[in-house]
Amino acid sequence: MGWVGVGTIIATAGYALYHYPPRSWTKSGSPTPPEPISDETPPSPANELAPAKHGADPPTPPSIDTEKDEAQTTPKALASSAPPLVLAVPALNLAEEKDTSDDSPPSRVAAEQSSRQQRMIGPAQKPAPSPSLATAPIPPPQQPSSAPPPSSARSSSLMPPPPVPRLRPTAQSNGASPTGQLQPPRPSAGSSLRPPPSAASGLRVPPSSSSQLSSSTLAPTAVKKPSASSRKVILGPGYSPLDWAARAAKPNNMLRGAGLPPGLLRVTPSMLKTQNGRKGRDAWTSYLGKVYNISPYAPYHPGGKGELLRGAGKDSAQLFQEIHPWVNWDGILSECLVGILVSENDALAENNALDAMD
Ligand code: HEM
Numbered sequence: 001m002g003w004v005g006v007g008t009i010i011a012t013a014g015y016a017l018y019h020y021p022p023r024s025w026t027k028s029g030s031p032t033p034p035e036p037i038s039d040e041t042p043p044s045p046a047n048e049l050a051p052a053k054h055g056a057d058p059p060t061p062p063s064i065d066t067e068k069d070e071a072q073t074t075p076k077a078l079a080s081s082a083p084p085l086v087l088a089v090p091a092l093n094l095a096e097e098k099d100t101s102d103d104s105p106p107s108r109v110a111a112e113q114s115s116r117q118q119r120m121i122g123p124a125q126k127p128a129p130s131p132s133l134a135t136a137p138i139p140p141p142q143q144p145s146s147a148p149p150p151s152s153a154r155s156s157s158l159m160p161p162p163p164v165p166r167l168r169p170t171a172q173s174n175g176a177s178p179t180g181q182l183q184p185p186r187p188s189a190g191s192s193l194r195p196p197p198s199a200a201s202g203l204r205v206p207p208s209s210s211s212q213l214s215s216s217t218l219a220p221t222a223v224k225k226p227s228a229s230s231r232k233v234i235l236g237p238g239y240s241p242l243d244w245a246a247r248a249a250k251p252n253n254m255l256r257g258a259g260l261p262p263g264l265l266r267v268t269p270s271m272l273k274t275q276n277g278r279k280g281r282d283a284w285t286s287y288l289g290k291v292y293n294i295s296p297y298a299p300y301h302p303g304g305k306g307e308l309l310r311g312a313g314k315d316s317a318q319l320f321q322e323i324h325p326w327v328n329w330d331g332i333l334s335e336c337l338v339g340i341l342v343s344e345n346d347a348l349a350e351n352n353a354l355d356a357m358d
Pocket residue numbers: 229230231232294301302303304307308309310311312316319320323324327328329330332333
């Protein structure tokens with residue numbers, strides 16, 4: 001609007017100068033040139049602005065505005081519309097060719113150029129009226145090529161470009177939150193990785209059950225206390241029942257005792273009483289009419305040596321039956337058999353009978 005105002009002011013000034021020229025122009029006869037021009041171009045102010053423009057500043061604001069509006073739509077028409085004016089507008093052609101090459105195909109450019117040419121000719125319908133008209137359209141294309149038209153054309157061509165789609169895919173890729181571009185690590189992965197803990201918790205169940213089972217299973221055994229009747233002792237190394245069995249199985253094991261005659265002895269209670277395991281003698285005991293030397297078995301007795309020797313020099317049948325009647329006495333002490341138990345009377349009578357025979 002500012003340029004239009006300035007243009008109108010200049011036009012009015014030119015119009016005033018034209019109708020009321022100064023005396024200096026009339027005296028020297030210089031005003032002759034404006035007269036023919038006025039005859040050829042009566043109405044349009046733009047054509048009148050051309051002479052004032054040459055006399056004034058180079059930019060020529062009014063012509064620029066008029067051409068500016070037209071240049072936004074079809075700036076290319078000027079380059080091809082005036083082939084004879086190409087000499088005066090070398091730079092103008094380059095700028096317009098760039099715009100046409102960038103935006104529209106050659107057929108479209110030709111159509112626009114033809115329409116532009118018709119517009120430039122306007123109502124006068126004269127192809128190349130005067131140098132003033134020729135110069136008038138020339139400057140506008142130069143300036144619009146520098147600032148306004150390219151910006152509008154470029155802006156229109158750059159409107160759709162890629163930056164927006166770049167931002168959208170990132171947001172879409174991130175997914176849920178529009179602002180959360182820094183939220184790629186999603187808790188879902190964490191939630192998907194949390195099953196191990198659940199598995200761990202699942203593994204925790206067995207321990208509890210095992211502890212319960214262990215407690216339940218160990219409770220009876222742990223709580224179980226040896227009864228008062230159980231008086232087993234810890235045997236020394238090499239004195240287990242198997243060791244005794246191995247020793248008894250050997251021939252000439254000498255388990256009956258050293259210095260005894262072969263065969264079974266007739267042992268009276270008095271004799272048995274003297275074999276109590278004291279003073280270097282073996283401990284004998286009787287069970288069901290048989291006399292056994294228990295001294296070799298004493299270290300192997302599970303109830304201990306003291307318990308076993310409680311029956312030394314006497315009959316152990318009562319004690320044995322009270323403690324462990326299930327034990328196989330003969331199977332353990334077969335090799336320890338000394339003789340048979342006989343009464344005193346029987347032994348005395350037998351001795352008397354032998355003396356009588358002599
Ligand atoms: C004087 C006679 C005896 C006495 C006082 C006596 C005493 C004992 C005692 C107190 C126990 C421990 C029982 C327990 O803790 O449950 C025991 C175990 C045993 N005694 Fe005797 N004992 C005698 C004679 C014998 C004889 C002559 C033999 C072999 C023929 C023998 C073989 C055993 C055996 C094999 C055991 C282990 C039983 C088991 O594992 O349950 N005992 N005895």
